[in-house]
Amino acid sequence: MGGGGGGEEGNNLEFTPTWVVAVVCSVIVAASFAAERFLHYGGKFLKKKNQKPLYEALLKIKEELMLLGFISLLLTVTQNGIIKICVPESWTLHMLPCSLKDKEEKKSAKLTEHFQTFFSFTHIRHLLADNEGEGHQPTAAEKLGHCARKGKVPLLSVEALHHLHIFIFVLAIVHVTFCVLTVVFGGLKIRQWKHWENSIGDGNNGTPDLESTVTHVQDHAFIQNRFTGFGKDSTFLGWLKSFFKQFYGSVTKLDYVTLRLGFIMTHCRGNPKFNFHKYMIRALEDDFKKVVGISWYLWIFVVIFMLLNVHGWHTYFWISFVPLILLLAVGTKLEHVIIQLAHEVAEKHSAIEGELVVQPRDDHFWFHRPHIVLFLIHFILFQNAFEIAFFFWILFTYGFDSCIMGRVRYIIPRLVIGVFIQVLCSYSTLPLYAIVTQMGTHFKKAIFDEQVQARLVGWAQKAKKKGLRGDNNGQSVQGNAQVGAGIQLGQVFKRPSAQEDNVIVPRDEGHE
Structure with missing residues (x-):
């Protein structure tokens, strides 16, 4: 068994059956594509119903999901680097969400459960099978983690x-x-x-x-x-x-x-x-x-x-x-x-x-x-x-x-x-x-429909461009555009x- 110093059961990817990897990847990819298609067709439905604000809200949700994906990727990539940041144990004894007494009680309960499992016949049989299949036994130094060998503790564990x-x-x-x-x-x-x-x-x-x-x-x-x-x-x-x-x-x-x-x-x-x-x-x-x-x-x-x-x-x-x-x-x-x-x-x-x-x-x-x-x-x-x-x-x-x-x-x-x-x-x-x-x-600008909003934005952009180009008639063109818009809007x-x-x-x- 490939459990390392962390005490977790199971093998790494090198000794995992390929059919397991393929099945898990298929499920993850299928779920991701299903969510993407759901958002895609939801957007098409909103556009068909002329619900542009709701469609833009849906795009905002997709942006949030993309941000979550980036956060997930960042945490995964930097995981090994974070757990190798070592700090003195005294630094981790302050501002705890749970008291140290609760931590000791939880550790004592786990230790009792471990000994009960250790002395069970099933666990002994697994240990004998492992000893027969493994030629190399990890040393005490290998069982210790990166920070434990320095007499420190990780800034954040893998589980946390x-x-x-x-x-x-x-x-x-x-x-x-x-x-x-x-x-x-x-x-x-x-x-x-x-x-x-x-x-x-x-x-x-x-x-x-x-x-x-x-x-x-x-x-x-x-x-x-x-x-x-x-x-x-x-x-x-x-x-x-x-x-x-x-x-x-x-x-x-x-x-x-x-x-x-x-x-x-x-x-x-x-x-x-x-x-x-x-x-x-x-x-x-x-x-x-x-x-x-x-x-x-x-x-x-x-x-x-x-x-x-x-x-x-x-x-x-x-x-x-x-x-x-x-x-x-x-x-x-x-x-x-x-x-x-x-x-x-x-x-x-x-x-x-x-x-x-x-x-x-x-x-x-x-x-x-x-x-x-x-x-x-x-x-x-x-x-x-x-x-x-x-x-x-x-x-x-x-x-x-x-x-x-x-x-x-x-x-x-x-x-x-x-x-x-x-x-x-x-x-x-x-x-x-x-x-x-x-x-x-x-x-609010929602008082205009989309066509009127687009026209107003277009007028403003054209007037601004002509003004920035230094056109001799730039100011008059811009003024005429604003006056024309004001006349039409003033009627309403x-x-x-x-x-x-x-x-x-x-x-x-x-x-x-």
């Missing part, structure tokens, strides 16, 4: 390197899976709003009623549902209401109709029949391709979290509250943006003519940047996937009773928090994000002027 390899793979797969599940279930929730869009178009042909009867602002249903009544300076009640609102009926039909009208009157007044729901779905799919990937800064968080996994700190229990707190903060903020929109109208005007129109602005978001919300959702989904992936990795690698798993009273809350985050993000936070982030100062996307404002009775500044 293999387990780390598995963890990286599990983390990437779980993250992609959780992102897909979140967008799928959140998308189902958002697609339920389609009948609201259709009912608006069927009711008034998509044209806002801006010249009907006068309505007192305080009597409007949207203001009554969202306005706290204590003025803008007293925000505690508004934040408290926003916190609880995210758990039930986060977006109502009245919210959708009001926010939709505010978007249309701000960004595309010239196109009152604009399909806001379709645009919102395109924008969400466009953002999904950014969330599904694992960015470099997320890998830094992985390293930090694994560094802090020290025995007695219960780091993964406390870290599980980070995505929960961030998710509740994001949901509360998005709900509070709607309340702020209602406050603005209620504080500026006492009555309006026709429909109530809110004014989207970046000032309602953190640091005046709506895209920060997407970054936080990305981090929340990744951190939650990290927690769940770490649990399953420990479960299938070391077992539920492993010291690194932690105590049951810390495991159960982590799993409950993970499930809660996944459900709340899918059915509340993501739909809120899809509609509330449209209440910024600027609209037109901001309301002061004369077009539908407010007829301004509110007194001192009135509460």
Whole structure:
């Protein structure tokens, strides 16, 4: 038998039957090609359905898998070099995920099992057979490893390197899976709003009623549902209401109709029949391709979290509250943006003519940047996937009773928090994000279809090239292109002027 100093059973490739090698290679290659074909036909299906954002997200997943393959290859190639890096044993006695007492108990249990096996008749028979077949017995020096002969220990053992390899793979797969599940279930929730869009178009042909009867602002249903009544300076009640609102009926039909009208009157007044729901779905799919990937800064968080996994700190229990707190903060903020929109109208005007129109602005978001919300959702989904992936990795690698798993009273809350985050993000936070982030100062590029986006990019590139060539008419050509684009877009996307404002009775500044 070819077991070396590591004590592992089996032969190396030199003494492995060729049929075993062929079978294993065939299975691995077949599984790899099956996965590649599945992604290929999935991409063709998405392109056929004109789902370009989802297709680009699929390409992002393929990039992540390619990165995983490179990491796997790198770990395999450098494995022998890593295990030959020797360090003093005292260096490995600090910041352990399990205590040294657990290590001694585990070593004692293995030693007892070894002696029981050693004195069994079957093991003795195998030893006699091996002694007859082998002419050379390894010396004591040969049994010692490379670092043991120097009186040191390896920086990372082969087994630990293999387990780390598995963890990286599990983390990437779980993250992609959780992102897909979140967008799928959140998308189902958002697609339920389609009948609201259709009912608006069927009711008034998509044209806002801006010249009907006068309505007192305080009597409007949207203001009554969202306005706290204590003025803008007293925000505690508004934040408290926003916190609880995210758990039930986060977006109502009245919210959708009001926010939709505010978007249309701000960004595309010239196109009152604009399909806001379709645009919102395109924008969400466009953002999904950014969330599904694992960015470099997320890998830094992985390293930090694994560094802090020290025995007695219960780091993964406390870290599980980070995505929960961030998710509740994001949901509360998005709900509070709607309340702020209602406050603005209620504080500026006492009555309006026709429909109530809110004014989207970046000032309602953190640091005046709506895209920060997407970054936080990305981090929340990744951190939650990290927690769940770490649990399953420990479960299938070391077992539920492993010291690194932690105590049951810390495991159960982590799993409950993970499930809660996944459900709340899918059915509340993501739909809120899809509609509330449209209440910024600027609209997203998904407002244009692919043909219009391509034309705009083409105009910009041509104008830039002519300007860089030093063409005498470069500036005029570029200006003409921008003016032409502005004229065409202005017919569809037109901001309301002061004369077009539908407010007829301004509110007194001192009135509460």
